Amino acid sequence: MKRTSLSLALASVFAVPMTGFAQSGSTGESEVSTADRIQVIGSRLSLRTATESSAPVDIITGEELLAAGFTETGRALQYAIPSYNFPTSSITDGSDAVRPASLRGLSPDHTLVLINGKRRHTSALVHLNGTTGRGSSNADLNAIPISAIKRIEVLRDGAAAQYGSDAIAGVINIVLRDQTEGGHFGVSYGQTYQGDGEQIKLQGSLGINLFDQGGLTLSFEYQDRNRTNRAGLDPRQQYPLLEDGSLDPREEEFNRRSHHVGDAEYTNSSLFFNTFYQLEHGELYGFGGWSARTTESGAFYRRALDERNLIEVYPDGFLPILQPDVNDASVAAGYRFDLGDWHADASVVYGESEFIYNVKNTLNASLGPDSPTEFNAGTLVADEFTANFEISRSYPFANYSELSVALGTSYRRNSYKIIAGEEESYLDGGFEDRPAGSQGFTGFSPDSEIRQSRDNIGVFAEVENQLTDQFRWGAALRFEDYSDFGSHTSWKLSGRYDVTDQLAFRATTNTGFRAPSVQQLYFTNISTLFVNRDGELVPEQSGTFNNVSAVARELEIGNLQPEESRSLSVGAVWNGDNGLSVSVDAFQIQIDDRIILSSSLIPSDSEAVASALAAAGADNARFFVNAVDTTTRGIDVVVAQQYDLGAWGRLRAQAAYGYNETEIDRITVPEILGGLESRLFDNVERTRMTESVPRHTGSLSFNHQLNAWTTHLGFTYFGDYTLENNQGLRTTFSGKWITDLSFQYQVSERLTAKFGAQNLFDVYPDKQRPENQFNGIFLYPNTNAPFGFNGGYYYAELRYRF
Template sequence: MMNRFTYSVLVCLLFVSNTLLAQSRTVNGTVKDATGSGVPGAGVKIKGTTKGTSTGAAGEFKLDGVAENATLEISAIGYETQSVSVPASGDLSIILKDAATSLDEVVISVGSRNSKRTLTDTPLPIDIVSTADLKSTGQTTFDKALQYRVPSFNTVQTPVNDATSLLDPYEIRNMGPSRTLILINGKRKNSSALTYIQTSPGRGESGADISAIPTEAIKRVEILRDGASAQYGSDAIAGVMNIILKDRFEYGSVTLNSGVTHKGDGGVAGITLNNGANFGEKGYINYTVGLSHVGLANRPGVVSAEAEADGDLGFGAPLSDVQAFLKLKPDAGNINGSPETAAAKFSVNGGVGIGANSELYYTGAYVFKKVNSFANYRTPYWRTSDDGLLHAAGTPYLGYVPTFEGDLNDYNGTIGVRSEKNGWKSDVSFTVGGNKQLYTVSNSRNRGLGKNSPIQFKPGGYEFSHKVGNIDLSKALSEKVNLSVGSEFRAEEFTIIAGDTASYATAPGADSFPGISAANAKTSTRYNFGAYVGLGIDITKDFLIDGTARLEKYSDFGNAFVWKISSRYKFADDKVTLRASISTGFRAPSMAQSNLQLAQASFVPGQGIQTKGIVNNNSPQAFLLGVPKLKAENSVNFTAGLGLNPTKNFSATLDFYSIKVDNRIILSSEIAAGSGAQAAALNKILEDNGIVAVSFFVNGINTLTQGLDFVANYKNVVLGKGKLAFNFAGNYTLKNAKVGEALTPSLIKAAGQSIIDATQEALLLTSRPKYKAILGVDYVVGKMNFNVNNTLFGPTTFRQNGLNANLKTVFDPKIVTDLGANFQLGKSLTLGLNINNLFNIMPKWNLVALNAAGEAILKDPKQVFFNTNLITFNGRYSNVTYDGSHFSQLGTTFAANLNLRF
């Protein structure tokens, strides 16, 4: 495959070289807007060919090899594309007109199904992130690039968390990964098959695998920061992310990516081809193929021998034995940081005209990703024997480190027809999508099988798929009234895949990841039908009201009715906009939350690795514990904001949001046998069913999340021969808290236990930064572009399992500085360089007292020693703690990319 790909690139380069030799004319010109300011980054292409260039900081360009009778096409985001004949002189001055639809299309696709609105007119807060913005971060994946461009978006890798290493949990506005709806070209993307069940942010939820989307395939990203259940149905409580793929073909490109951390690990190597073709005025195809490999980056800590030998913190082993091993391996052999990842990605976006008023369109994407990570090292004083399976006879037994390997397949595709007739616009489409994950555990053993245990296991996995049909219709009933109606049918399937028998046959199962038993393997299905109606009314040219109502019917839990009203009013010659919206929303329980049942292995501070269980809500055990069937979450969203555009070079928005969620679905804390007479009833049920400790999904809490979003941009500041642009964006969480008491089933509550403990509450509500801000400066001069971005990560708070109840763990605010530069080396060659985390800032956490008792603990070195080692697994996770942190722990990284256009 690689040889064919390389051959294709060489053929393309040879074709370009022959074209250059056959043409020799040079055209010089400038591209400006209606105010006379130069338009940087505009595309200048010879019509009918793939040959072209882009403008510099002042809108200037130079294009060689242009035929005498050639026509140039000039395009830029926010402007109408223009075709210009080349004059005899070869010099051009082009004035671009503001686009009547390009930016309007951005808003209609995520903000409203009614009339088109420009960004300054929109009644809802929307972020627009271009491909150039994403690539300028130097990050290796789409989700990590968003982390450094959108303040309300957060994601970070967590150490040694099994399947979590395949895709990291992300969220907008601290609402969890399952409350942001992901769209591809306006169509729902499938969720991941993985539900996060470990001690990490996003616990108990699933999200789409956005890291699988190749950045080079993206035209722009639209993020609607407002509830949108009325428009799109379930999962849009926190907002909507719409990923727009490249469409009309402008030029082909090959991009080479490389990078490495300051410690010389985590090496990046990748190659991506973006290419396509146009067919007449409406037909096009644009496709992207990418191959990448990211090496392992390891950031273990130094392990405390005293803590390891301690009976409460560690393993109760003789201190001399522990010291002897740690002398050989000071980090206890642990490997944590960033796993080795290899990926192959493909996407395609195309369309073809059907008659004068219709278009057939299609999109498709597929990714295969393989991740190799590691479990905690089983030291020889922890696992005292491997029965001769994992070390050679006659050699000292030094323990073993099990691997955790994951194979991920993710696909999605849409085919549809857009038409316009008699004033009606219609869009009929069918979408399929799926995600499958299979796991492998190597260099491990099932201790219950003794010498008969294999050392490699296939512990099973998960698969999710959906099929979605959409019909959307809209019509302008008058100059001031717009109507939209539509419906959606969705069928979903979730499969739990059993592992090989040896991975679960006897307790405790395979070290690292006990297999999924045949008894817990199952396939579940459901369907839902939804319909909406929307009305947009321009009361005046400045005053707009939009309203939408939606009804949903699910086969597994019932009905949902939601609505939304939004408005905006602009004045002072459109320089000031007031906007607000209020809506109700819902989120259906995911298929995994309704059906997942398994044994899981996880690290319990002070107790080591333990195997516990999850029972689903349809199980006899859940019925006996009084756990009710899951129902939909319900929300009330309110947003109010101000938009300012006092000059053509300055704009700013400030938005307040409030999101109240009732019946929020959580994965409960572990329910175990208690003491005392009041726990007798619970203890009997647990004992009769052989349950040591159990968790389950439940509509467990009500929450209220409130905050502020601020965005400001100031551009075209002349400095020397170039221009500066400043951008500042921030998110501040005013409140993210549980409202009222947990909704604990009566039997469990009577036993003095709760479905949510301090650890789970912290993961849900305080494990993302309380505030985050990004200050960026861009400088464009000639064919060079420089940028510096400072990202402030606010504090996060954890309450680890076993941590003294009078303490909490707080990660300090930190500023991460990134530098980037792009150099136009020739007409078709661009070099990009990035230094991320320039000053090698690492997460720093502290134990913080909650009260006077906590202050006394912090004054006692012995208790500080105990609690510090408890949350770091005796020093294995000294950088980030086992629960993770608010940003990456790899330190300074270097990245470079070389882009060749043809």
């Protein structure tokens, strides 16, 4: 069958979620005990607890996510799993609204996110500034409300052979609430010790019985948060000198805390649903959600004497405010049924992310004093449609065992759009040779507009067998064919041997891949910037050029190819009779042809670069390119113990430790750019890839229940990390311990009250070296702070169950 015909045929079939209501029947909310925690991720063929799996899996219940009072899903997950990194950034454009996150120290786009076992679409935003995962796009976990989550399963192992592209570092599967009656409503309020960052959150869920044949769960959240600000005072001269050469008297009255360095102000609303309905021969199911977020974060302050300012508009200067609207929606529907001796599952999923750049309190200086002060600077849109069909059954096998078999096929289509902003946001009006474009974020011009898509077809087979009482093995094979770069095949082998009822060893080995995202393939942002050349401001055509642009063709960049990985994981598990469980897993992940966003190339770099830029009419350019091979090694340790303290209640203690280290094995560039390795991938980016994430992370938590009281005490360690600036200055920030404490009281059968503190002892990161503080304004690292720089935060919460 021709590929186009196969694409059309598969577009009409459905996919299979492997979780959701696979264990339906819950009539309300209940905390799942360690022994009963059913693990689904990592195997389509078995339901096991986390310690019985062949690969390392963390399972976090919804109650555990709420234990420390975190209001963001990404932040709550970071404190629950040491190998998950969710750093804080500020003054990083769109990344202030959608933050990057990573697993095992790899890139954000090396982790696949699922909801109810189905692939989640990624954000339309591309991280372009100095954050973790520069040049990547990731799924926005904060678009998924904690109130909708029943549990989160985190597979810390490569799984591209099972789930497709992106699952190099692991898989995060979010299982939605599935109650058929009852629900809850909660309200919380908190603020930092310094009195800013005030936030209120309303959240709840409702379970509805559907004629005793199914259920519908609705979950919602509304969150409103004020900004935090940890900027230092700006000591610089703000106003032009007077005619006699003296300082303007307004210098004495100027508010020197002119910058905003901290969490963005934002409002976020979300609504999710999860449903199923039993029919005579099968089960219908569906899930999905919507979220809308508006944030406000600052850019760099434009002083009154700055040429980017017009004193007729802002006599005291101005702080441009980025105010993006981030909209996210998804829906899935499917049918689960028997097909002869086979169990069949079919579904379709659609998701869309929209990122609208709005800028206010700004101007386009080239338009003169009549410039608008608010702009729509353009919109990014990414959407994804997926259709899968899967069947599974068991066959008699050796030693009177059974061989479980799963077969499936999938079709996926990804699209990406860049919509130009309003004309004033990018126009050069020519006023006094002032810089063009909206200050803070220059709008997307029509030259940047693009509407592109790509599709792929995949087929897979997975087998699993309990060969003996002690030995279990599994294998998976997946083939995918993409419309842009071709095909790829990946495989996985896993095994587990139970030495005794308490001790087991496990291992996996696999190959994987990550297809270049449509964002990396087609993102373009071209703008006219005024650059100081020998004391004179000259306009330059600058920006990010995609790989189908004239610049990329002239430099023979070529089409982006998939990143390819080889992974190995070995570990041991101990389950004691006294409630003690221990798991230790070591891993190695080798990735070839990692995609990076290059530094900007300029004509002086080489004759070839000068010729290519001239032919394309550009003055400098950066682009995405396969350029780096890396090896990441690490170890994860989890120890948990349950205690029955008799009259003193019950205690659950858990200690976790994660270590990861990434090394660069090789840097390769197109032949025409030979000798420019240090320009394409400079020391700043090398340090960001290998040292900007703590190599050592750990946690120690205690949950104690006594009568109506529940106490949570958590200690989290974020190890040292290193950043480097463009002048070659390296700064290492020391590791810190963060303490969280909360108390919950069961006021009545339905009402609970909680109060507590995050970062109880008001710990801050090390301050930056004076050379990196930008005149004392950036006191703390503003791009990669693993636990932020807000200090302590206290809160209170009321929760009502019905």
